[in-house]
Structures are given as C-alpha cells and as structure tokens.
Amino acid sequence: EDQVTQSPEALRLQEGESSSLNCSYTVSGLRGLFWYRQDPGKGPEFLFTLYSAGEEKEKERLKATLTKKESFLHITAPKPEDSATYLCAVQVSGGSYIPTFGRGTSLIVHP
Amino acid sequence: GAGVSQSPRYKVAKRGQDVALRCDPISGHVSLFWYQQALGQGPEFLTYFQNEAQLDKSGLPSDRFFAERPEGSVSTLKIQRTQQEDSAVYLCASSLELLSSGNTIYFGEGSWLTVV
Numbered sequence: 537e538d539q540v541t542q543s544p545e546a547l548r549l550q551e552g553e554s555s556s557l558n559c560s561y562t563v564s565g566l567r568g569l570f571w572y573r574q575d576p577g578k579g580p581e582f583l584f585t586l587y588s589a590g591e592e593k594e595k596e597r598l599k600a601t602l603t604k605k606e607s608f609l610h611i612t613a614p615k616p617e618d619s620a621t622y623l624c625a626v627q628v629s630g631g632s633y634i635p636t637f638g639r640g641t642s643l644i645v646h647p
Numbered sequence: 648g649a650g651v652s653q654s655p656r657y658k659v660a661k662r663g664q665d666v667a668l669r670c671d672p673i674s675g676h677v678s679l680f681w682y683q684q685a686l687g688q689g690p691e692f693l694t695y696f697q698n699e700a701q702l703d704k705s706g707l708p709s710d711r712f713f714a715e716r717p718e719g720s721v722s723t724l725k726i727q728r729t730q731q732e733d734s735a736v737y738l739c740a741s742s743l744e745l746l747s748s749g750n751t752i753y754f755g756e757g758s759w760l761t762v763v
Binding site: 572577638 | 702747750
C-alpha cells in the first residue's frame, strides 16, 4: 500500500537554527511530490512541486530536494514567521493522480 | 475572488442534522477536490470532479456523504444525519488543468464542522 511518512511530527527551533524536515514515501511510480505550508485555521498553501530524483527548488529560506525514496525541506536560518505545519503529498502514476498527504510536521520557531 | 472560497467557514451541527458545505473554485479551474482533515492529521481525499463529472468518490466514508458540481463550477458537499466522527475541517481545492502529473492544486480556507 502506498504510504507517505513525515518526520519529525513536531520540531522546535530557535530563530536562526537551520534544520530539515523529512518526507519518505513508499509508492510505485512517483509522478510528483508536493510541499505545502499550513497555518493554524487556514488551508494548505502551495510551496513546491518536485518531479524527479536530484531535483531541487528554493523559495526564500526554504529548499526542497528529492531522492528516489524521500524528500527533504531544508529551512535555513528560520524566523518565527516560518512557524507552521508543513505537509508533503505524493502523486502516483498508473492510478488516478490524486495527491496523498502525509500527517505533516509542526514547526515552531522561537525568537 | 482570486482564490478558492468556502462557506460556511464554521458550522456547528447537532447530531443527526444534515449539513451542506459550499465551494467556489478559482474561475476556470477544471479539477475540483474535496478533502477531510481531522485535528493533527493530514488531509484525506474524499472525492474528485473533472468539470461536472465526479470521476472518483472512493474516499467518501459512507453513503451519508454526497458531493455534486452540476455546472462544472460551484460544488457542494452534503453530509446527511451527521455523526460526531464527522467533526473535521473540510477542504476544497481546485486545479486549472485535467488531473495529471504535477498539477498545482490550490486549497480554500476550509469549512470547520463540529457535530455536537
């Protein structure tokens, strides 16, 4: 059965303390991997789409990378406004292309 | 508006009551999704529309859940005889294109349903 696992479930950082969030997947035929940010009481906000191993995308303090088994969301010198839940979703070929989400990583950045 | 709009934002229903949740997708978007998100969980797929056609409803948890998109734009998710386990955020999302590899999917703010 296809599965998306995000770790850690929760992460607390000090402002400026860089770290990485992990999204591992066990799917047959990855067609796309998405990262979203979700603030409390809001809907998920699109960040990145990655398609193939070795691909990287950056936006401000965030960089997403992809291997054949997992994706990392690197956060460089985070600020308190980066506090949110980060969701990963995968799209699989040979099926309906409906994105399947992980449970998310809750990030808190302390000033 | 520019984004996906959902209403009501908050709904408290008594157990056994029927509810209807509305979604206005981004104008011109072909694909429309409904997801259910329980507290502390990731979104779980409910159903997918391509224009007015409901192509996938495999995620609807029971026959009390029904969704429609009669004119290929606005969609309504209806829950009959609500139960406490239906309490969740119901997220609507839309995408410009037919569902395929790498579509960017845009979410609304969600409808928060509490069944008491």
